[in-house]
Amino acid sequence: MYKRSDFPAGFQFGASTAAYQIEGHSFGGAGRTHWDDFAATSGNVVRAENGAVACDHYHRWEADLDLIRDAGFDAYRFSTSWARVLPEGRGAVNAEGLDFYDRLVDGMLERGIKPMITLYHWELPSALADLGGWANNDVAKWFADYAEIIMGRVGDRIWKTATINELYCVSVLGYLTGHHAPGTRNVRAAVRAMHNVSLAHGTAVEALRAAGYGDLGAVCNFTHHRPVDDSPETAAAMQRADDLDNRFFLSGFFKGAYPEGLVELVGQHLPEGWQDDMKTVSTPVDWLGVNYYFSTIVAADDGPWPAVRQVEGPLPKTQMGWEIYPDGLRHFLRMCADEYSGETPLYITENGMANADLVDGGAVADQVRIDYLDQHFAKARQAIDEGVPLEGYFVWSLMDNYEWALGYEKRFGIVHVDFDSQERTPKASYHALKAALAS
């Protein structure tokens, strides 16, 4: 396996999690979120599972931080829950929630782990969802206010700050396909949400920068596409898919403009005066996070925008059914650096795979995950050789957790979690990473 010493000195290795997926949202005075509502709606989530208990990290955080330290990770990418800090999304603060994150950050520092915070990883307070959530043009202001409150408490000890995790998933999966909370399927709401989530990012960066915080970044996810054939129809579908999946948010952040083709097709749904917001959307960031998992085959589809269909491909697949295509990681690192972010430092903020892992005699033999990680390390290393300013890699995820609409069935952890006993069992991949980081 690739080792720490195969990467440049100072390259940072870490593990990632997210609040709603691990904490247990029924504890500590957290408010209701749109994921609780989505999961309580018949047919949305496997076995209607929710994040009420999740990994019980709210009570087990010390042992979980020990696992991060013992693996030899330099940093931990965690997220704070908006509804834990502000149960109604605005107004009254939940002191217990702020105290929890305060302890957590101190716990990282005590263990020599650098805290990388993500301010929003999808648990919108239900009270704000009632007002239209990300489709409401006021959400940018609400988000920036929350960002200042949580950073006011922990920001003095944070290594790097990301605003919103995967703006694509927030807006497109939440409001266009309906696969994620709030489960809306409406093109107008979706396009407005795409803009509002971009504006929320920029508004928060401006506010935090004005308040004196640095090392502010954005985290985007990317899906690699291969064409089903070489027809002009497929080429056009590839372009629509690329604009929507990979370029919309990057273009906003780094060019202050959205892809022209996309604006031609659905720009009529953008909020009035959206052009005036683009300066804020593109306020400079200090780093960019790249989340990358898989590739898919794209074909043209009849019907409304984006008029794209996914075709099952031949590559080996993970438990998610996602095709493993490590060179996609290199592709997007190059695309970001060459076409958008230039010299801005890049971090791989998520990469990993789900596997149907079983504990056998106190061990979990997930060689397939070790291979997956190693193949992606190779591509990260290659991107550095090709000149990409890549400065770190974070594995998704520290431990098995609530995989959103797929419930607890999909296991992404390098640590196995028994969701009945809450027992943690480091998998073979955890031990392999530990060895790799030590040498």
Ligand code: FCB
């Ligand atoms: C990403 C999410 C993360 C997790 C992984 C598998 O899109 O950011 O929470 O669900 O996928």
